[in-house]
Amino acid sequence: MWTALQFAVMMHYGIPIRESWMDATVTSSIVVLAGYVMLTLVRYFKPSAKNAITVLVCALALTGLSGGVLYGTLKILPAGVTYLQWLDHTFLVRFIFIWLMIVLAGINGWLFSFIKEHQQNELREKENENLMRQAELSGLRQQFQPHFIFNSLNSISALAGTNPTLARKMIEQLSDFLRGTVKKESNQLVPLQDEFNHLQLYLDIEKVRFGHRLMAAVKADPDALAMQLPSLLLQPVLENAIKFGLYDTVGEVVITVEGRADQNNLIIEIKNPFDPSSAPLKPGTGFGLDSIQRRLALLFYRNDLLTTRRNENTFTTTIKIPQR
Numbered sequence: 001m002w003t004a005l006q007f008a009v010m011m012h013y014g015i016p017i018r019e020s021w022m023d024a025t026v027t028s029s030i031v032v033l034a035g036y037v038m039l040t041l042v043r044y045f046k047p048s049a050k051n052a053i054t055v056l057v058c059a060l061a062l063t064g065l066s067g068g069v070l071y072g073t074l075k076i077l078p079a080g081v082t083y084l085q086w087l088d089h090t091f092l093v094r095f096i097f098i099w100l101m102i103v104l105a106g107i108n109g110w111l112f113s114f115i116k117e118h119q120q121n122e123l124r125e126k127e128n129e130n131l132m133r134q135a136e137l138s139g140l141r142q143q144f145q146p147h148f149i150f151n152s153l154n155s156i157s158a159l160a161g162t163n164p165t166l167a168r169k170m171i172e173q174l175s176d177f178l179r180g181t182v183k184k185e186s187n188q189l190v191p192l193q194d195e196f197n198h199l200q201l202y203l204d205i206e207k208v209r210f211g212h213r214l215m216a217a218v219k220a221d222p223d224a225l226a227m228q229l230p231s232l233l234l235q236p237v238l239e240n241a242i243k244f245g246l247y248d249t250v251g252e253v254v255i256t257v258e259g260r261a262d263q264n265n266l267i268i269e270i271k272n273p274f275d276p277s278s279a280p281l282k283p284g285t286g287f288g289l290d291s292i293q294r295r296l297a298l299l300f301y302r303n304d305l306l307t308t309r310r311n312e313n314t315f316t317t318t319i320k321i322p323q324r
Contacts, residue, residue: 002031006020026070034065038106071087166208177198177202192228200218215254227321230321253273255271256271265322267318
């Protein structure tokens with residue numbers, strides 16, 4: 001485009017066609033080559049505000065070299081006297097034009113490098129943030145497992161002498177439960193039906209420990225069973241409900257888990273009885289459910305997905321899972 005524009009301008013001022021075309025072609029070629037060299041220098045030099053003067057000096061030196069090559073090349077080309085006089089008269093203008101084009105190329109290269117580096121920094125920050133989130137999620141999950149495993153092993157140890165058959169059954173159940181736990185990641189979303197199946201393994205193990213005292217009712221609407229939630233989310237909540245529902249009582253205790261669909265949200269309610277005199281609640285989320293709330297916040301960037309309420313001797317934990 002610049003070649004065509006320069007050719008038209010030279011024709012307008014009466015320069016012959018042959019000289020006009022040669023001049024425009026050579027000038028554009030040298031400017032393109034000098035601009036490419038400047039882009040390469042900026043790409044590897046990566047200038048900043050502190051060394052901007054260095055870039056301008058490099059552009060001036062490259063302009064002098066390019067201008068000398070251009071003038072020497074055009075001088076040796078076959079041309080008339082009129083063109084040679086015009087070449088001498090326009091040398092300063094050419095020099096300024098080449099310098100401006102080289103500086104413009106340098107600025108473009110610097111902007112491109114700056115934007116690319118900024119994008120790479122943002123990407124690294126997001127990757128680091130994601131790694132930190134995954135590490136925190138993994139840590140939150142692991143907080144619940146040792147307590148449950150120790151209790152199960154103690155129960156197996158007690159049953160080994162009195163009821164070996166039941167002890168073997170409990171070992172198989174614990175093995176199935178842990179196998180399902182290891183296979184799933186903290187940020188993996190699974191259907192509610194799969195979570196209920198895994199939850200049933202946990203309840204079977206706990207029923208061996210507590211016998212007839214533990215009664216659980218797990219149910220959900222048909223539409224809710226296909227909705228998704230973070231894997232292994234309910235087991236710590238249910239463990240918490242069993243802890244405060246059975247540890248301070250001697251009779252039968254019924255813990256209910258209900259799931260339902262509410263527009264584009266999966267609502268899960270876990271209810272357990274409790275004795276306020278022996279299990280005082282902390283303000284806020286109640287039975288220390290901060291870790292569950294933190295996990296939901298890390299996954300969905302919301303802090304309102306877990307709520308608790310008390311109604312006489314019943315404690316209800318409500319979890320809302322937005323569907324993506």
